[in-house]
Amino acid sequence: MQRSLKWFAAATTVVMLFVLIGGALVTKTGSGMGCGRSWPLCNGQWVPDDITPELVIELSHRLVSGLAGIMVLILSVWAWRVIGHMRETKFLAVVSFVFLVLQGLIGAAAVVWGQSDFVLALHFGISLISFAAVLLLTLLIFEADKTFSAVSLTLDRPMRVHIYGIIIYSYIVVYTGALVRHTNASLACPSWPLCAKTRPFPVQFHEWVQMGHRLAAGLIVIWIAIAALHAIRHYRSQPVIYYGWIIALFLVLAQMTTGALVVFTQLNLYVALAHAFFISCLFGVLSYLLLLALRTRRAPGKTMAHPPEETAPTVLKWR
Structure with missing residues (x-):
């Protein structure tokens, strides 16, 4: 059963990633009204008569989201029963399903009644929380089966500050990016990184939204680079932290690059979807680092033989 649970958890994580990318596809192609003001039916029909590209995209997203909802519910109950003894399991099981339902309700409300751009921008962020919870639940399942281990980790205060601060700030960056789309x-x-070659500063609302996102994204690139440098200098003996920040740095640089290419390619669809993919993966990695940081905070304090820096770290007991 444990092996089946591992495969199902991995499949659910992939499907949740498709939900995120599918939502970005709907927004990028303007397919939100592909099924009209009807939900869950499409134009009030089970099988629509007038098939359009927008209808196919919107309906496909609804079907994938519905499949994800069923899979996340099954995974939540299954994980609760098998690894419910692990501290985070029940919390992650509830969060993954509740936030997926919440994003579905927001999407349905937007179709039937309409929503402001500022409310719709929350849709991607809420889906992202559900994806991160499913990803962490999957990692717990693999860890419980001793597929990998992270025993006796220590985090100094600067590293914990980086993790807590960056995960919160990354959500702000995600919101500003979603607001740009909506x-x-x-x-x-038309230019990058400045707004225009002859006029570097924004002068109207849409330009302020775009440049606000660029500023927020630029700051997170710098912050993650600083955290990664700290990990490279002090956490080589702890691979899960060391490689976690290296992966995070790669993902945020890839996100910045695709963000610039969105402008240079005049909103190429594949580049735009890659942009959404990288931020989704980045948030997942940061969420995992947050999980480790929270564990170190509540674990009983012990000092290792070679703690990072001169602080008195707290030992992480993974199991």
């Missing part, structure tokens, strides 16, 4: 401000500034 306000159709992706190409408001």
